[in-house]
Amino acid sequence: MALAAAGDTWGIDGTTFLLGYGVLAVGVFIASVRARRALADPGQKHVVPDLTGRHNDVAYLNGGADLAVCSALARMRVQGLVAAHKGTITATGRPGPDSDELERAIAFATASPTPRARLTWLRPVRTALDGIDRRLVAEGLLLSPEQRHRIRLVGLWMTAVAGFGLLRLLAGIADARPVGFLVVALLIVAVVAAVQLLQAPRRTRTGDRVLATMREQLDRYAPHNRPDWALYGAQAAALGVGLFGAQALWASDPAMADALALQRLSGSGSSGSGDSSWSGGDSGCGSSSGCGG
Structure with a gap:
């Protein structure tokens, strides 16, 4: 494990942070997909209708x-x-x-x-x-519209991950540290969050x-x-x-x-x-x- 150099943002070197951030983003994404699918299958007891004549x-x-x-x-x-x-x-x-x-x-x-x-x-x-x-x-x-609204709100999970990445990005810029890879990761997380917030x-x-x-x-x-x-x-x-x-x-x-x-x-x-x-x-x-x- 690489030791943090003096002046590393938050005392964590960029490579270690990117690895941890990627794991966090993937974990939250998987959890959000499962949550959205669960909300799309409310589990209510309905008799499945025969739509052949409809x-x-x-x-x-x-x-x-x-x-x-x-x-x-x-x-x-x-x-x-x-x-x-x-x-x-x-x-x-x-x-x-x-x-x-x-x-x-x-x-x-x-x-x-x-x-x-x-x-x-x-x-x-x-x-x-x-x-x-x-x-x-x-x-x-x-x-229903209410159920779809609850599904969209799950996108706030990825929004929080994007917000965390943005804080790190701003801190890195302030410390004059390289942030190119973090920008790419942050953009991906932000796009996923936007899609989940807008679509259901x-x-x-x-x-x-x-x-x-x-x-x-x-x-x-x-x-x-x-x-x-x-x-x-x-x-x-x-x-x-x-x-x-x-x-x-x-x-x-x-x-x-x-x-x-x-x-x-x-x-x-x-x-x-x-x-x-x-x-x-x-x-x-x-x-x-x-x-x-």
């Missing part, structure tokens, strides 16, 4: 409000209830008794031509979407498992299989979009996707965070962050 709920769970609207429009288009041209939607029929609140709201909102991009902001549609959100939170599949998963871990199971069971609706919606029907079209994003429409009915003015992105992978407009997988139609660090 296509718009599946879409909301996967990609939020935009994907839920996309799912509803896909089903309504196959049923001949809406017409679309260059992203403008017009109702052409009345929803049947098997339609849910979101589809009825969309039919009402598009009695006159309405841009698809505006649908999620119209009061009837927004009310229906809020109802889906509350239902999924109550069933333990989505996290939207789904619970149970919600992630429900989606993964449904994708496995309904793989025949995946874009790579190019399912025939005329054969499978309107419900399958909505589930395909809900589970695999708008890429399901581009793969199976590009004319419909083009009429709805959906952005075409390559791939249909799944992402746990961020917002990606009208893509495939978890990032479809505005993403719902999955659980995890």
